[in-house]
Amino acid sequence: MGRSSHCPGHRPDGEQAVEATDVAFTVLLEDSAEELYEQAPCGYLSTLMDGTIAKINTTLLEWLGLSRQEVVGRMRFSDLLTVGGKLYHETHFAPLLQMNGEVSGVALDIRATDGQRMPVLVTSKVKTSDDGGPMLVRTTVFDARDRRAYETELLRGRREAEEARRQAEVDRERLQEALAVLQQSLLPAELPTVPGLEAGSYYHTASPDLLGGDFYDLFSLGADRWAFFLGDVCGKGPQAAAVTSLVRHTLRAAALHDQDPVTVLTTLNTVLHERYTSGDPRYCTAVFGILHPGGDHVGVHLASGGHPSALIQRADGTAHYLPTPDGMLIGALPQAQFTSARTRLSPGDTLLLYTDGLTEARTGPKRELYGDDALRAFVSEQPAKGPQALVTALAGLLAGFDDGLDDDTALLALGVPAPLPTLASDDLT
Structure with missing residues (x-):
């Protein structure tokens, strides 16, 4: 068993x-x-x-x-x-x-x-x-003590979040004010008065939270000569602002040393390339020119480095570009080629310089680029009433782009005032 x-x-x-x-x-x-x-x-x-x-x-x-x-x-x-x-x-x-x-x-x-x-x-x-x-x-x-503690913590967290949001709004307003002040410091407070010439400018900020890299200036070289420039530094923010400041001071200093536009841009190219040859490369596009007032006209000699061509509105209402082909980006290469051009502004003519925020704005249902042809057509439709009138019309155009304008835009217009109409003797009686 x-x-x-x-x-x-x-x-x-x-x-x-x-x-x-x-x-x-x-x-x-x-x-x-x-x-x-x-x-x-x-x-x-x-x-x-x-x-x-x-x-x-x-x-x-x-x-x-x-x-x-x-x-x-x-x-x-x-x-x-x-x-x-x-x-x-x-x-x-x-x-x-x-x-x-x-x-x-x-x-x-x-x-x-x-x-x-x-x-x-x-x-x-x-x-x-x-x-x-x-x-x-x-x-x-x-x-319900645990629940009340939880609710109290939620309320405290909500209050802290609300206070943080309020403080962030205050900080954002202060930042925008500081950025606006800094942005203005990179532009002339007002354009100087040039005998026999009218000038107008405008700066449109696409984002109040970011410093743009667009710049322009008009200043005297003495001996009845005036220099002007307008350009765009790549990027945004403090680094772009630092480059913008360097570019403005370099162009001014170079123009006092040698007034040839190509030489001035060449000097700027050397400075930018040497300064930013290592690390984060920085470059810009720019138009630099010299004005020669003479009699009833103003001679213009300018050079361009990778920048959109200047647009001229004539007194008869026509508009055309002043070609400056083959101009290279400034600061991208140790040796760069720049193209110069000459023209004459007669009474009623206006020379318009602008940054590409204008022509690269998105318009229409298909969000297409505004483009050079549309800009020339728009300027042709405006009465030839001088630089300030043209700048005012373009400022209205920029405002109409609304959210299609995602880049800052700088405008600088220079022209010879049209003569005032003479009154017939019958009009005086």
């Missing part, structure tokens, strides 16, 4: 598990319902219909710091609440309970004897008799 697989006195694991379960179930059966009520993790109380407390468990008494003798038959449920909680109970909670027979999850504050407030969630239900009449109110009180 085979031997048993277990030793005498030792029972299989399955039998031990069943016995343990039986013991636990027996313990539950012997547990006191009254003890469960008294030591529950939440507060329980029963009140008469007028609110007088008839029964309350130990948990809630401990929260309140009161004895059963102090509460039962002596206090109403509303007496356990803070002033604000009592007011809410009388005006909202109790009427809702009377109408609906039950109110669930209402946030209130109970008041302990030490003066501390304890946030709770209260659920009350009316118990009715067999004939449907109200007998008493059973109320469950849940500790």
Whole structure:
């Protein structure tokens, strides 16, 4: 006969598990319902219909710091609440309970004897008799301190976020003001008065949060000679502003040393390439020119480095570009080729220089480039009333591009004023 697989006195694991379960179930059966009520993790109380407390468990008494003798038959449920909680109970909670027979999850504050407030969630239900009449109110009180702490933290976080947002708005406004001041420092405060010449300028900022790299200037070289330039540094922000400042000062200094436009741009190319030959390369496009006022006209000698050609509006209403082909980017290579051109401005003529933010604006449903042809057509449609009138018309055009204009645009217009119409002798009488 085979031997048993277990030793005498030792029972299989399955039998031990069943016995343990039986013991636990027996313990539950012997547990006191009254003890469960008294030591529950939440507060329980029963009140008469007028609110007088008839029964309350130990948990809630401990929260309140009161004895059963102090509460039962002596206090109403509303007496356990803070002033604000009592007011809410009388005006909202109790009427809702009377109408609906039950109110669930209402946030209130109970008041302990030490003066501390304890946030709770209260659920009350009316118990009715067999004939449907109200007998008493059973109320469950849940500790909501963790929830209140969570809500307080959320509120604090919301307030901090709102304060951070407000401070960010203030900082942004200050930044925009600082950027505007810095941007203006890179441009002449006003153009000088040139005898026999009218000048107009305009700067359109596409983004108030970023420094642009567009620049222009008009200044005297003495001996009835004037120099002008307009250009665009690649990129935006503080680095572009630093390059812009370097370019402006270099062009001014180079023009005082040698007034040949090609030589001036060559000097600028050398300075930029040597300064930014390592690390982050920086370059620009520019038009530099010399004005020679003489009699009733002004001679113009200019050179271009990678910049859009100047546009001339003639007194007869026609408009054409002054070609400067093959001009290379300034600062990109150690040796660069620049193209010069000459023209004469007669009374009523205007020379327009602009940066590519104007011609590269996106227009129409297909968001197509505005382009050189459209610009020439627009200028041809404008009355030949001088530089300032043309700049004003172009400023309106730029404003009309709205969000299609995503780059800064600088305008510089130079022209010879048209002679005033003479009055006939009959008009004087």
